[in-house]
Amino acid sequence: MTSHSNVPFVDLVTLHREMRDELTSVMDEVLRTASFIGGPMLEGFEEDFGRYCDSKFCVGVSSGTDALRFALIGAGVKPGETVVTVPNTFIATTEAISQAGARFDFVDVDERTLNLDPGKLEEYLLDRCYIDRHTGRISSRRTGSPVTAVVPVHLYGQTADMDSILELAERYRLLVIEDACQAHGAEYFSAKENRWRKAGSMGVAAAFSFYPAKNLGALGEGGAITTDCELIATTSRKLRQHGELKRYHHEMEGYNGRMDGLQAGFLRAKLKYLPEWVEMRRAAAKRYGDLLASLQGRVLPPHEPSWAKPAWHLYVVRVENRDELQKQLASAGIGTGIHYPVPLHLQDAYGSHNFKQGDFPVAERAAAEILSIPMYPQLNFSLQREVVQALHRFLIQDTMREDPVPAGTSSPRAPIQ
Numbered sequence: 001m002t003s004h005s006n007v008p009f010v011d012l013v014t015l016h017r018e019m020r021d022e023l024t025s026v027m028d029e030v031l032r033t034a035s036f037i038g039g040p041m042l043e044g045f046e047e048d049f050g051r052y053c054d055s056k057f058c059v060g061v062s063s064g065t066d067a068l069r070f071a072l073i074g075a076g077v078k079p080g081e082t083v084v085t086v087p088n089t090f091i092a093t094t095e096a097i098s099q100a101g102a103r104f105d106f107v108d109v110d111e112r113t114l115n116l117d118p119g120k121l122e123e124y125l126l127d128r129c130y131i132d133r134h135t136g137r138i139s140s141r142r143t144g145s146p147v148t149a150v151v152p153v154h155l156y157g158q159t160a161d162m163d164s165i166l167e168l169a170e171r172y173r174l175l176v177i178e179d180a181c182q183a184h185g186a187e188y189f190s191a192k193e194n195r196w197r198k199a200g201s202m203g204v205a206a207a208f209s210f211y212p213a214k215n216l217g218a219l220g221e222g223g224a225i226t227t228d229c230e231l232i233a234t235t236s237r238k239l240r241q242h243g244e245l246k247r248y249h250h251e252m253e254g255y256n257g258r259m260d261g262l263q264a265g266f267l268r269a270k271l272k273y274l275p276e277w278v279e280m281r282r283a284a285a286k287r288y289g290d291l292l293a294s295l296q297g298r299v300l301p302p303h304e305p306s307w308a309k310p311a312w313h314l315y316v317v318r319v320e321n322r323d324e325l326q327k328q329l330a331s332a333g334i335g336t337g338i339h340y341p342v343p344l345h346l347q348d349a350y351g352s353h354n355f356k357q358g359d360f361p362v363a364e365r366a367a368a369e370i371l372s373i374p375m376y377p378q379l380n381f382s383l384q385r386e387v388v389q390a391l392h393r394f395l396i397q398d399t400m401r402e403d404p405v406p407a408g409t410s411s412p413r414a415p416i417q
């Protein structure tokens, strides 16, 4: 067995090399027509991606962060209001809330899925909120302002438990804006509607990111809002272009948040393959599940509820001694990541918000144990076996350090084949 393998964390080279001709013909078309911003490529992509997400409208923008910000503003979140989300997400989620002028509050996540825990959302609304006597609106004790929206994050490509979240949102009149930036192609079985629903089609609006490493990535930056609400779509279109629909007729102040024609063309070409790539990720996740079973619980694979068909943006396991293990894997040539090492409530950026260690124990515990191992459509069985063999090697070493095997007995477990 070689001690040095080479399994990158992601592989953005192979996939684009395989599509080289299609991508360069997009470039040729853009050069031929000079449709650098907007134009038919953008419209075509918006139509295709909206359909892929089972959404009536899709608005292409310059990043996932802009998509979240425009979706929040477009859905009607007003400055000063409070928006609830989770602490174990990328900071773009809370940045977008703040940039929309709102305040954020956190609720902790479910121990097994690491997604927003509907039970804790209900507890939050009952225990950490009050009904404002003057306005009659439910308000946060921490921020002192009305709670008007919730942003569930479909972390790692697995949707949050949307039936329960939507039911609470209806009861408390909250807007639901999905952070689907990691969840292109993920599905959720709604028991209430007795059908599978696509990520991005369940809230009043959703935000997607096309950052290159996402399940559908641009060759640069990009994002999109999906919604069934025409008003949210129209407002998002205005926000991305300086508050105008008609050139130089500004109905409001907006932003420069447009999607390049070139990126839209690349994304449209890549979208054709997305269903296949998602299936490849699902097959790789299944293989990991089988391989990891040999580690007998020392590596906890991701939990997959029966209502989830994850898109496996990331494959995140939980281990003890995570930092040491990550170092050893790196020295063996195996790329890993941590998504994310510091929960948002403990980030320096939010030092003035008076959060403390212990506020969200599930997210905090997870942050110390999670490890994202290689995951991409082209990841094949032999690469996955190398990853799991390396895990096996280091975990067994660890066992031997902790409780030495008595002389005369054989090593605890033979390396898996």
Ligand SMILES: *Cc1c(COP(=O)(O)O)cnc(C)c1O
Residues within 6 Å of the ligand: 063, 064, 065, 066, 089, 090, 092, 093, 153, 179, 181, 182, 208, 209, 210, 211, 222, 223
């Ligand atoms: C990537 C990501 C974003 C932001 O997307 P950008 O395109 O990088 O702006 C937001 N939320 C989550 C959960 C993400 O993973």
